Amino acid sequence: MKKLIISWMFFLGIACMTTSLMASDIAKEDLNKDYKSKSVSELFSSLYESTGLNAMINPQEGLVSHGLKVSTFNQGAGRVVMIAICFTLFYLAIAKGFEPLLLIPIAFGGFLANIPVADIAGPEGFLGILFNIGISTGLFPLLIFMGVGAMTDFGPLIANPKTALLGGAAQLGIFGTIVGAAVLTEYTGFINFSLKDACAIGIIGGADGPTSIFVATRLAPELLGAIAVAAYSYMALVPIIQPPIMRALTSKEERLIKMEQLREVSKLEKIIFPLTIMVLCIIILPDATPLIGALAFGNFARESGVIKRLSETMENALINIVTIFLGLSVGSKLAAEKFLVPETLGILFLGLIAFAMGTAGGVIMAQIMNKFSKQKINPLIGSAGVSAVPMAARVSNKEGMKEDPTNMLLMHAMGPNVAGVIGSAVAAGVLLSIFK
Amino acid sequence: MEINLIAETLKFLVLGMSTVFMFLVLMVLVLNLQSKIIRKFFPHKEEVSIPKRPIAQKGNLAVIAAIAASLQSYKKSK
Numbered sequence A: 001m002k003k004l005i006i007s008w009m010f011f012l013g014i015a016c017m018t019t020s021l022m023a024s025d026i027a028k029e030d031l032n033k034d035y036k037s038k039s040v041s042e043l044f045s046s047l048y049e050s051t052g053l054n055a056m057i058n059p060q061e062g063l064v065s066h067g068l069k070v071s072t073f074n075q076g077a078g079r080v081v082m083i084a085i086c087f088t089l090f091y092l093a094i095a096k097g098f099e100p101l102l103l104i105p106i107a108f109g110g111f112l113a114n115i116p117v118a119d120i121a122g123p124e125g126f127l128g129i130l131f132n133i134g135i136s137t138g139l140f141p142l143l144i145f146m147g148v149g150a151m152t153d154f155g156p157l158i159a160n161p162k163t164a165l166l167g168g169a170a171q172l173g174i175f176g177t178i179v180g181a182a183v184l185t186e187y188t189g190f191i192n193f194s195l196k197d198a199c200a201i202g203i204i205g206g207a208d209g210p211t212s213i214f215v216a217t218r219l220a221p222e223l224l225g226a227i228a229v230a231a232y233s234y235m236a237l238v239p240i241i242q243p244p245i246m247r248a249l250t251s252k253e254e255r256l257i258k259m260e261q262l263r264e265v266s267k268l269e270k271i272i273f274p275l276t277i278m279v280l281c282i283i284i285l286p287d288a289t290p291l292i293g294a295l296a297f298g299n300f301a302r303e304s305g306v307i308k309r310l311s312e313t314m315e316n317a318l319i320n321i322v323t324i325f326l327g328l329s330v331g332s333k334l335a336a337e338k339f340l341v342p343e344t345l346g347i348l349f350l351g352l353i354a355f356a357m358g359t360a361g362g363v364i365m366a367q368i369m370n371k372f373s374k375q376k377i378n379p380l381i382g383s384a385g386v387s388a389v390p391m392a393a394r395v396s397n398k399e400g401m402k403e404d405p406t407n408m409l410l411m412h413a414m415g416p417n418v419a420g421v422i423g424s425a426v427a428a429g430v431l432l433s434i435f436k
Numbered sequence B: 001m002e003i004n005l006i007a008e009t010l011k012f013l014v015l016g017m018s019t020v021f022m023f024l025v026l027m028v029l030v031l032n033l034q035s036k037i038i039r040k041f042f043p044h045k046e047e048v049s050i051p052k053r054p055i056a057q058k059g060n061l062a063v064i065a066a067i068a069a070s071l072q073s074y075k076k077s078k
Helices: A002-031 A040-049 A052-057 A077-095 A100-113 A126-135 A139-151 A155-159 A161-169 A172-187 A195-206 A209-219 A221-236 A238-249 A267-284 A286-304 A308-334 A342-372 A379-385 A391-403 A410-434 B005-041 B052-077
Strands: A063-065 A068-070
Touching: A040 A052, A077 A100, A077 A221, A077 A308, A100 A126, A100 A221, A100 A308, A126 A139, A126 A308, A139 A209, A139 A286, A139 A308, A155 A161, A155 A267, A155 A410, A155 B005, A161 A342, A161 A379, A161 A410, A161 B005, A172 A195, A172 A342, A172 A410, A172 B005, A195 A209, A195 A221, A195 A342, A195 A410, A195 B005, A209 A221, A209 A286, A209 A308, A209 A410, A221 A238, A221 A308, A221 A342, A238 A342, A238 A379, A238 A391, A267 A286, A267 A410, A267 B005, A286 A308, A286 A410, A342 A379, A379 A391, A379 A410, A391 A410, A410 B005
Parallel strands: none
Antiparallel strands: A063 A068
C-alpha cells in the first residue's frame, strides 16, 4: 500500500516537471525582449549615465524630487553646497560639541537627502517614510515631550511658583519675532513670509526643539528644515548668545543677589503637579493639550514612583529612539531645493533675534518683580525662562558664580527653566488656535 | 482686502503674551493654594525613619564581607 502511494507521487512529480519544462521552452524567446546587445563602450556609458556624477553635472530640466520641481542649479551645485553645509554641521557637533545628539542625525539626514538619483527623502525613500510617519503627523515631537516630562523634576518650580512668571516673560521672544518676520516681509523685497510662516518662525524663540517642530509641521511644513536647524543650533549657542545680554541688562548688585534656600517639596505635591497643569490646560487652552499632555504623562509616570520601568524607558530608550528618527527625518528637509532659498537666511536671522528677545524678556521681568516684592530674585535666573533645559539654567548659574563663587543659582534657575517649557507649549497652543 | 501684516502680528503679540501670562499666573495661584492645603492636611514625616537604614545596611555589609572572606579562606584551606 505504502509503495503504491510513493510510486504514484513519483509519477505525478515527473508529469508536472515535463509540462513546466515545455512551458519554459516557449518563454525563452521572450526572455530578453527588453534587452538589446550593447558594445562594451555602450555599457560603460550607460553606467556613467546612472552615476551621481552625471546627475550633478548634467541636470535634467523639470526633474521632480521629493514632490518638488528641482531647478537645474539645485540638482548640481546646490546639492554640493548642501552637503558642504551638512559637513559643517558634523564639524560643529563633533569638534565644538554643539547639541551633537540632534545635529548629527539631522546633518546626516540632510546628507542622505541630497544624494542625487536615490531620492531617499522622497515618499518612497526611507527618510520620506519616517517623515510621513512621525513628523507630518506631529507624533515624534510628542513622544520626545513624554521623555522630557519623565526626565524633568518640577520640584524647584513647585517650591517657588512665582519664578514661573519669568518663564512666561521669556516667551516675548516668540511673539516679538513674529512681528519681526512681518517687518522683514514688509520692508525687504526678497523675503516673503505669510502670517503662518511668521508664527512658525517665532516659535524658535521658545528654545524648544520639539515644540518648534510640532508647530512648524502644522503651520509651515515647507520651512521645517530651516526652522529645526535654527532652533537646535541656537539652543547649542545659548552659552554664547545669552551672557552678553544678561550682563548688559543687569547691574553688579543685582547679579550679587543671593536667593533664599528652596523649601523641600513633598512627594504628594510632585505627583499632583502634572495633574494640576493638565486641568489648567484643559480649561484655558485645549489646543496645547497634546504637548502639555505628553509632558504631564511623562512626569506623572516619573513622580508616581510605582512604574519605574515605564518612566525609565521613556526617559532613556524611547527618547533616544525617537531622537534618531526625528533627527534623520528633519534632516530630510535639508534638500537643496527647500533650503537654498532667501527665506532661510531670514529664518536664521530671526531665530537669533528670538533668542535675544526671550533672554531680555526674562531678565527684565525679574527686575520688574523685584520692584514689587520683598523676596528678591536674582535677575540672572530670568534668562533661564527660555526653556532650553537645562543649558539655560546652567548659564545663569555660571554667570552668578562669576560675580560671587558662593552664589549657587542652579536650582533657582531650574524653576523658570521648566516653566519656560510649559510657557512655550502654551504659546504654541495660542498660535495653533489662531489659524484654526 | 490687503491685510496689514505688522498690525496683525502686533495683535498676536498681545493675545499670546496675555494668554501665556494668564496661564502661568493661574498656575502660580493654584500651586500656592495647593501647597498650603497639602502642607496643612498631609504634612510629610518620611524623613524620620530614613537615617537609621543606611547605617544598618553598612553594618550588614561588613558582616557579609566577613562571612564571605572566612568562607573563602575555609575553602582554600581544604
